[in-house]
Amino acid sequence: MKFTWFQSKLTFVIIPGANGSVVRLKLSRAALCCAASFMLLLLGTTCILAIRSLHSTVSVSLKSVEMKGRTAQLEQDIHRKNAAIERLQNDIYALSKQASEVRSQMERMKRLEQDLHKLAPGSVERRKADGQSASTAVSAGAGGMGGEAFPVTEGQTHELAAATGARYTALHAEMKELTSRLGQTKLRLQEKQERRQRTPDIWPTLSKVVTSPYGYRKDPFTKKLSFHRGIDIAGKLGDPVYAVASGIVHSVAYDKLHGHNVIIEHDKGLRTWYMHLNSTQVSQGDKVDKGQAIGQLGTTGRSTGPHLHYEVLLSGKSTDPAPYMPSDNRKKERNK
Ligand SMILES: [Zn+2]
The missing domain is CATH 2.70.70.10 (Glucose Permease (Domain IIA))
Structure with a gap:
């Protein structure tokens, strides 16, 4: 019964105009169903492709917005890090200056130790003062300054940090040694003072007759x-x-x-x-x-x-x- 329904034909009459001849098309129901199915499939495929294209376009737009946001964030991070590096460079420079000042103070302490050593000569041998003498150091504020400004490179920053660290390490060792020597000098002075107190070396009277x-x-x-x-x-x-x-x-x-x-x-x-x-x-x-x-x-x-x-x-x-x-x-x- 159904097969018969598919085999039955439908006649389409096409009338082009008043003078044209009539065209008759006889199509089976099966052919018509196939054609309709094909058209539906084509329409569905087109819709899917359109939706996917639209989705891609929206995704690209969203990604573009996201990338812009991330780029702005990265630029902020770079700016912040650059500021932090600049602060670190300034800190290292300040530490370097402080190391120079500590060195000057150390030289003054060494001269003081030499003076004390003359008052209480002992077995401790004086070492020759190394490095720049404090008397030759010039403070940064004295006189004029100028010249072209060259930005400090990362390598130079590392060099300055390493040199400053080395100076502090050396100063720490010198301070330790100096503290020990000053302690010994103090003991010798105390012994000398006590010995002198115990040794008669004054007149017992106001008169010297x-x-x-x-x-x-x-x-x-x-x-x-x-x-x-x-x-x-x-x-x-x-x-x-x-x-x-x-x-x-x-x-x-x-x-x-x-x-x-x-x-x-x-x-x-x-x-x-x-x-x-x-x-x-x-x-x-x-x-x-x-x-x-x-x-x-x-x-x-x-x-x-x-x-x-x-x-x-x-x-x-x-x-x-x-x-x-x-x-x-x-x-x-x-x-x-
Ligand atoms: Zn007498």
């Missing part, structure tokens, strides 16, 4: 030759008598021969003995400093008048006090 030196003399009482174990210094009654070095008061005593007298124990078996004092103002076991008043000048004991008999004992034996007394102004020595 020596009435009887150390050595052989005619005894003032018997007029016979005798050995004078100390030095007699004339002075006014009540004048202060000073400890010639720091130490411990070994004894404070009185007897008819020495009068009021004080013995002070110093360093390395050294003692000083002060006789004929009018009065004493220290006690046995007291710690005394150099220049500290220990009593008043007097004429107690075997004495012809106000004076101080001053003795220096080395390992218990009297020795000439003269080497322990400066020949220049006493007051000046005391204030040192």
Whole structure:
């Protein structure tokens, strides 16, 4: 039944005009269906292609917009990074300048160390100062500046950063060494100061009038030759008598021969003995400093008048006090 329907034909009459001859077309239903199907297929394909073309066009437009956005973003990033690089370059330059200033300070410290070294010479050998002397360095602000400006390349930035890093490393090592040397110099100065404090090197009186030196003399009482174990210094009654070095008061005593007298124990078996004092103002076991008043000048004991008999004992034996007394102004020595 159906097959018969497909086989049946349809007649199309085409009338071109009043005078034309009539054209009759006989087409089977099957042919017509095929033609209709083909037309539908062609239409569908055309629609699909049009849609895909439209989609591509829209995609390209969207991508173009996206690319523009990304390009703008990248340009912003590059600008930001360039600004950061410029800041880093400026920081490196500032660090480089600071390294130069630290170097100058280091040179000044070395000169100071040399001065200290002269005050306390020791075993530490001075190294020759290397690099540029601070005295020859010129500050950036002094005088005029000019010339063509060349942009700094990446390579130059790396070189400057590496050179600055190396300078800081070298400065760190030098600072460490200098700190150590200054510490040793400080110790030597302290030792020297303490040694000096323990060593008699000042006059025990205000007066410097020596009435009887150390050595052989005619005894003032018997007029016979005798050995004078100390030095007699004339002075006014009540004048202060000073400890010639720091130490411990070994004894404070009185007897008819020495009068009021004080013995002070110093360093390395050294003692000083002060006789004929009018009065004493220290006690046995007291710690005394150099220049500290220990009593008043007097004429107690075997004495012809106000004076101080001053003795220096080395390992218990009297020795000439003269080497322990400066020949220049006493007051000046005391204030040192
Ligand atoms: Zn004497």
